[in-house]
Amino acid sequence: MDAAAFLVQLLNGVQSGFLLFLVASGLTLVFGIMGVINLAHGAFYMIGAYLAFWLTGLTGNLLLAVVIGVAALAVLGVVIERLAIGFLYRRDHLQQVLLTFGLILVLDDLQRLIWGSDFHSVPVPDLLSGSVALTTQQDYPVYRLFVSGVCILVALGMFALIRHTRLGMRIRAAAANREMASALGLDVGRLFTLVFALGVALAGFAGMVAAPIGAVYPGMGDRILILAFVIVVIGGIGSVKGAFAGAMLVGIADTFGRVLVPEVASMVMYAVMAAVLVWRPQGLFGRPA
């Protein structure tokens, strides 16, 4: 692999890492704060991709599709938290896994009912459809750079929300001590609904901006879910910083694995996870148990 090809793969890996971070951060927040294992998280990524496909078809504009889609997903998140996830707090993990697995089946069926089982593609918006020259030999698509840029902004926004706003402070307090937070007058139920909706919106957003890069197809959330879980474990459960580090590791390792060792590519990320866990059993940024 020459330097230019290496650079292309590195950029691909980083870009995939950013997308994975958006998905994994929602998963790790919901687990870290509410203690719920949400297997349906990948399905929200898929619904996001389908919404991008459908709404871009309707409006002819990916940006508009993303704005409408994110709002719709946030509402879906609120509804699902109120109707289902809210009953899982303080339940054991088996019940959580059963219910959220059931949610996957429901969301998959809904997807098939509405959009069928065909593969679809979403066109890259005209404005972003060009390429930039990395070297004299090597071009790189603008849209992929754009995705990385947008993900950086969203990630920074999320860190700022959690670290520096009153809302983020309250979410952290509720995560640390739910009873104490409520005894001080914080509506913990509403905070949790908000966190869940935020996670759904982030996963869906990732699915939407990823749609023009790959295909939109049934079950596309499953692979993402597994990657996201690997990332959460690598980063340390509940740590958003850890999710970021884990997502970058997995994004880059997965991308290079597919190019360098295509026969065993699917195992590369598990090897990375095993290596990290041998070194730090609680994950990169996890609190020791």
Next chain:
Amino acid sequence: MTGDMMTQARTPAGPAPPPLPPLLAARDLHAHYGGHHVLQGIDLDIAPGESLALLGRNGMGKTTTVRTLIGLKPASHGTILIDGRSATGLPPHRIARLGVALVPEGRGIFHNLTVQENLYVAARGGSGLGHRWDLDRVLALFPRLAERLDSPGTRLSGGEQQMLAIGRALMTNPRLLLLDEATEGLAPRVRGEIWSVIRTLKAEGVATVIVDKDLAQVLETCDRAAILVKGELAFSGRAAALAADRALQRRLLGV
């Protein structure tokens, strides 16, 4: 207001005005842990600005009473009234927003928040009592917290954590403060500081329910006292009366 007073002044023989409803009233409160009947019919009245010492030997139900009053432990039977209106079965955050705040056993400091964030996290305007509690006033009350605003809440000594827990509760501008184990495990000098703060709050018109093992101090500080024995009220009356009755103290508290 003035008009009422003048009317009263002119008709001294008229009926007395109806007494204000208690800030908080509990009637026939029961609570269970599984099959364990921990509170067996508690009646409490706390008038605005009044302080109540809630006493009893270990495991008699003091913490459970406090938790039931703020809604953390739902009562299995009985009613809670705040300002004469039913607050029975309300979730804790609704009761808190009616003007009740908790300083729990073990302090309950948010370990992942800084001292300043702990103070701000639930800050609310509110009670309309005296002047409002804000960061400046809380830091004036607890100067030691001012030096530690940016450190994590748990990197504090026990005394500082208790100050933070009280300051955090005051930032919600409560009318009623529930203090469970107000000075437990603190150095004598720090205890003195906490008691003096409690007296300041009292002077400002904040009502308090205080659980503490320091009988002399708590009785000297409070207006009234209640003693729990196995989940029932074995005494309820003036704190001074209990302070004077060593035999009663021995019988109900074993001191």
